[in-house]
Amino acid sequence: MFDIGWTELVMIAVVALIVIGPKDLPDMFRTLGRFTAKLRSMSREFTRAMETAANESGVKDVARDLKAATSPQATGLNAIKDAAAKFEKWDPLKTTSPPRPAPVVTPAAAAVPMGPATQALASAQAERKAIAAEAAQKLRAVGKEKAADAVSAVKKPKSVGTAIPKAAVGKAAPAAAKKPRKPATPKGDA
Numbered sequence: 001m002f003d004i005g006w007t008e009l010v011m012i013a014v015v016a017l018i019v020i021g022p023k024d025l026p027d028m029f030r031t032l033g034r035f036t037a038k039l040r041s042m043s044r045e046f047t048r049a050m051e052t053a054a055n056e057s058g059v060k061d062v063a064r065d066l067k068a069a070t071s072p073q074a075t076g077l078n079a080i081k082d083a084a085a086k087f088e089k090w091d092p093l094k095t096t097s098p099p100r101p102a103p104v105v106t107p108a109a110a111a112v113p114m115g116p117a118t119q120a121l122a123s124a125q126a127e128r129k130a131i132a133a134e135a136a137q138k139l140r141a142v143g144k145e146k147a148a149d150a151v152s153a154v155k156k157p158k159s160v161g162t163a164i165p166k167a168a169v170g171k172a173a174p175a176a177a178k179k180p181r182k183p184a185t186p187k188g189d190a
Contacts, residue, residue, distance in 0.1 A: 016028070
């Protein structure tokens with residue numbers, strides 16, 4: 001506030017002690033304390049009066065409106081930030097959006113003469129549409145072929161009785177290799 005250091009305060013206290021004297025020094029400090037307390041109360045009263053006047057005149061409402069007008073939400077900065085964040089996360093290979101319907105061309109619009117740049121743009125767009133349609137048709141054809149192959153693989157019947165599992169072949173062979181036994185004859189008849 002006044003930028004007075006400790007050395008200056010000690011110097012002032014020594015001079016006051018010498019000039020005023022040790023007897024009157026406590027009365028002087030008491031009077032000085034009352035004076036500073038009265039100054040503080042007057043400054044508090046002044047600030048209260050100014051705040052009351054500001055409230056009555058509507059300064060707080062104007063300040064609140066000004067803050068609301070300059071907030072990021074009111075200016076649309078939040079919407080721009082959200083759009084930028086969505087654009088950064090966007091992956092064109094993963095998004096599948098429905099195709100947009102073709103614009104309806106009215107006879108009046110078709111009759112409007114086009115300049116050379118507009119005609120070039122229209123022909124380039126028509127070429128792109130044709131290429132995209134051709135590619136889509138090829139993809140559909142490939143998809144139908146794969147679906148037909150999958151269906152035919154499921155519908156093919158296996159020949160019954162011709163396939164023998166390996167486990168059965170290995171076990172059946174020793175049984176077929178054995179020679180048939182002769183019937184047992186009683187020992188006494190021979």
